[in-house]
Amino acid sequence: MTTGRVWFITGASRGLGRAFAEAALGAGDRVVGAARDVDPLADLAEKYPDALVRLPLDVADRAAVREGVDRAAAAFGRLDVVVNNAGGLLLGMVEEATEEQIRAHLDVNLFGAIWVAQAVVPYLRAQGSGHILQVTSMGAGGGFPSVGLYAAGKAALDSVSQALAMEVEPFGVKVTIVQPGGYDTGLFTVGTTTTEARPEYEPLRAKLAEMWGDDAGPDPRTAAPVVMELVDLPDPPLRLIVGGASYDIVQQMDQARTAEYQAWEHLSRKAPG
Structure with missing residues (x-):
């Protein structure tokens, strides 16, 4: 295994982002962990004081992303693995969602990932290497009741990422669209914005609740070994379903x-x- 890489991970304070940060640090790599609230990373910073830099960042702010990426690249002198993981869930039927909710959702889940990609590509191109992991979803290929806008953002990011992969390939930069399943990331709790429910959809909501049940999904740390193996591949896939x-x-x-x-x-x- 190759060690000594520098990771830049958004949404690093919880869920998959946190799991990837822990795995990278455990492998001897260095990590810049970005999140709106980096306090949950305090224990990792104490354990890896020379290998983890915590970076407060709202990916919806394009100017802040550019400044943050500059700081991340300066922290350890390079960027090797960029993980666009920050995101949230807009839960509700399409009719119910307000314009403000939709725009705020896409500002993070779609535009935030684009702002990060735009900011990191010049660094990766200059060094002639790098691997961008675009975390979308197993549901990126189609909509589903009550999570249609979430899937829409992920599907759009999938298309943008496929184009990006072709654009940066001549510079030695790789892109992989990582499509995880339903891990216990807190997405349905702290990461959720809920629409105001209309009574017409109550029968459908009851069916969805019965279908999904109470299982929060596996621990996100169980996905980390797959990602660690992925970034070791000399010729990684464009898409990888995780689970x-x-x-x-x-x-x-x-x-x-x-x-x-x-x-x-x-x-x-x-x-x-």
């Missing part, structure tokens, strides 16, 4: 979409183009 159950679900969704296309191929082919 066996999630892999199966994504395959089922893809197969269902292909089947629907094929079922209506006769209608599609009636139009030229």
Whole structure:
């Protein structure tokens, strides 16, 4: 395993970001952990005083992101692995969401990741190397009731990231779209904004509650070894689903979409183009 890398991780104070920071530090790497509240990283800073820099940062603020990335690059002299992990959940039906909620949500989940990518690429291009991990979701391939806007932000980031990967490949920079399943990250608690529920959707909400149950998902630390193996690959994949159950679900969704296309191929082919 190659050690001594420098990581820049957004949303590093909890969930997957925290798990990736712990794993990187444990492997002998150095980490700049960014979050709006970096106090939860105090124990890691005490354990790794020379290897962890805590960086208060709101990724929705583009100017602050550029300044933060400059500070991150200066902290250890380079950037090797950039993890765009910061995000939240807007939970509710599309009709219920306010303009303010939608814009605030996309400011973090989509635009925040774009601001980080724009800020880090010049550093990675100059050094001729680097690996950007864009944390999206196993649900990035399609919407689902009550999490449609969350999926929309992740799907948009997926498309942007695929383009980014092709743009930076000539400079020796890699991009991987990391698609995790439902880990116990606190996303449905501290990371959630909820719409004002309309009574018309109560039957659907009851079905969703029964479907999802009370299982918060596995510990995010169980995903960290996969990411550590990913960043060691000389030729990493563009997309990686993290989680066996999630892999199966994504395959089922893809197969269902292909089947629907094929079922209506006769209608599609009636139009030229």
